[in-house]
Amino acid sequence: MxxxxxxxxxxxxxxxxxxxxxxxxxxxxxxxxxxxxxxxxxxxxxxxxxxxxNPTQWLGNAYVQCVCYSGTERDAHDQLDAADCTGPLDQQINDALAFVRRNMRLAATKTIGRQDLPQYDLGAVFEAIVNAVAHRDYSMTGRRIRLHMFVDRLELYSPGALPNSLSLDGLMENTVTRNETIVNLLSRYYNAREEAGRQALIERRCEGVPKIIKASEALSGKRPEYRLVDDDELLLIIYAASKDVQDE
Structure with a gap:
């Protein structure tokens, strides 16, 4: 640098x-x-x-922009919370997860004893944020990771197209690393948060995307979606769970 x-x-x-x-x-x-x-x-x-x-001193867009909206569309008048998660990468991951935790809603059932029903599986959200931070394209200027929460979904945008020959259909089965050094160091020297259910911040066993899909779908009843936006940005949509789904 x-x-x-x-x-x-x-x-x-x-x-x-x-x-x-x-x-x-x-x-x-x-x-x-x-x-x-x-x-x-x-x-x-x-x-x-x-x-x-403060990596943004040299890489101006190396941070996670988080915004929580009260409705289903981006509207500056409907912002409930916003934060830029800066600092070294592990801090960005932890701060972005904390943003989701404090802004997601909890429903409750009235069965025997109270049972809280979270909108999102935090283990899946953790995996999604780790993947975005570890695999984004840091050479792209003017692009940052964007984590936007709505009443019915969470959207996570990561700068960069899929690396090499990886396709959207292959995300469940394959992992192609854009930033080999970052992934290697995060997997060897950094511990994961409790929500991850493992010790290392990253485990290189192609289990991250399947966990995001399966855990989120089990909670909300809707399968998360990966999309490419303009061929240079990867979007993950995780749908929020509701009490109605949980009661079915």
Missing amino acids: PATTLDDLDRSLLQRFLRADTPEADQLRKLHLSASEHGQLGLSISGVLLLTP
Whole structure:
């Protein structure tokens, strides 16, 4: 990343990667967190995204825009909540999930004991946000991840077309990684939130998309949809559950 130096990294963010038996500079290089250009040593794009407190200083759209609307359409007059989730990638993921948690509605049944009925399966939402952050195209300018909540659905837009030969039909069975370094580091050095039901932030077993589909459909009765928008943006729609569906 031009105009960066190793002084730009936050040492508290670096600690998880360091081993006592290997020089720090060698570890940064081997993990592809640093890079050199024309003899100048600085941070790689992955280094900026994972090791700096404000990646938008260099990558202006490297954040998650979250908006919650009261209705079914985008209308600035109907906004209930909005937040830009910035910071290193793991913080963006956690903050975006927290946004969904605080804005989704809970219904309740009046059977024996109270049973809360969430609009979304938070494990599925977590998978969706992780996938968007890990696999988006960071080379695209003017595009950010957008997470928009409506009364009946959640929409998640991730910049970039599907990588290589991956198709929408193949999402359930295959994983093609655009950002190999980011995916590798998130899977090795970062723990997942409790909602994920696993230890690593990413598990590379092609289980993320099936979990999103199956868990969301089981809760709402409607299958989530993946769409390509203008061939350069991936949209995931997760439909909200309702008490009526749960009572069927």
